Amino acid sequence: MRLRKLIVGAAVAATAVLGACSSPTEQPVGLAAGQQSVPVTTTETTTTAPSTTTPTSSPETTTSTRTSTRTTTPKPPTTTKTTPKATTPKPQPSAEAPCSTAAKACIKLSTNQSWLMDNGKVVYGPVPITHGRKGYATPPGSFKVTFKNKNHRSSIFNNAPMPYSVFFNGGIAFHQGSLREKSHGCIHLSMAAAQKYFGALSVGDVVEVVR
Numbered sequence: 322m323r324l325r326k327l328i329v330g331a332a333v334a335a336t337a338v339l340g341a342c343s344s345p346t347e348q349p350v351g352l353a354a355g356q357q358s359v360p361v362t363t364t365e366t367t368t369t370a371p372s373t374t375t376p377t378s379s380p381e382t383t384t385s386t387r388t389s390t391r392t393t394t395p396k397p398p399t400t401t402k403t404t405p406k407a408t409t410p411k412p413q414p415s416a417e418a419p420c421s422t423a424a425k426a427c428i429k430l431s432t433n434q435s436w437l438m439d440n441g442k443v444v445y446g447p448v449p450i451t452h453g454r455k456g457y458a459t460p461p462g463s464f465k466v467t468f469k470n471k472n473h474r475s476s477i478f479n480n481a482p483m484p485y486s487v488f489f490n491g492g493i494a495f496h497q498g499s500l501r502e503k504s505h506g507c508i509h510l511s512m513a514a515a516q517k518y519f520g521a522l523s524v525g526d527v528v529e530v531v532r
Contacts, residue, residue, distance in 0.1 A: 415441035423463075425526035426495070426518065428452070428508060430459060435495075435508065437521050445521065448514040453493075454503035461530045464489045466522050478505060485515040489528040495519075 412421035415438065420427035422441030428450065429435070436446035453459040466489050473486035473496065483496040495518045498509030510518060522528075 413441065415443075417441065417443040418447075419531050420529040423527050424529040425466075425522060426489075426528045428459075428528070428530045430461065430530065430532050435510070435514075437518065445517055446514075448510065449500055451498070451500055451503050451509040453506040457503075457505040459493060459504075459506050459508065459530060460490070461532050462490075464528045464530070466524050466526045466528060468524060469519060469522070471519065483507070484512070485510075485519040487518055487522050490530075495522075 412423035414420075415422050415424070415427075418424075418427045418436045418438055418441075419429050420436075420438065422438075424438050427436045427438055430452055433450050433452070434447040435450045436443050436448075438444060466487055468488050470486045470488075471484065473483040473494075475481040475483055477492070483494065483498070486494040486496040488494040493506045493508070495508045495510055495515065497512045497515035498504060498507065500509060500511060502509075
């Protein structure tokens with residue numbers, strides 16, 4: 322009897338020791354003598370669906386329009402300055418001699434006469450002349466003085482003297498010569514007239530010969 326009480330007391334003591342390690346909700350109820358209490362581990366698994374938030378952001382397109390205003394200063398209109406061309410007035414017939422106002426010396430073959438002129442006005446003459454013989458006719462036309470030689474001699478006709486020569490058409494010249502005999506194309510003048518023509522005429526002066 323005493324032994325039984327000891328066993329029951331030991332069991333009660335063991336139960337008291339076990340009860341001290343459990344929470345009130347997990348304390349075993351009605352365990353038989355000799356049974357052990359096995360702690361039960363309860364694992365609560367909570368599955369939470371992951372919240373996937375994918376921020377959808379529309380791409381922001383920024384169009385930058387740059388307006389460049391260029392200020393252009395208009396150029397002043399180009400003015401073309403037209404310089405009037407110098408016009409040389411056409412020579413007019415002289416009222417005092419049978420040549421134009423451009424002539425500095427005038428020769429008329431049909432009357433065997435010659436004049437010195439200035440702007441259509443006679444300054445010397447008329448003076449008698451002789452001109453080219455047959456086969457050496459003095460041609461009519463407008464010419465210019467090319468050179469002068471006071472003591473010229475002919476290189477074609479036997480070195481003949483041609484004092485106060487004023488050449489105006491190739492080898493044709495005014496010079497001192499016979500007023501009775503015709504020349505080989507030159508215009509013969511008296512010594513006084515030849516000297517006057519030689520002094521008055523310059524290279525470039527116009528000599529007109531008319532029929």
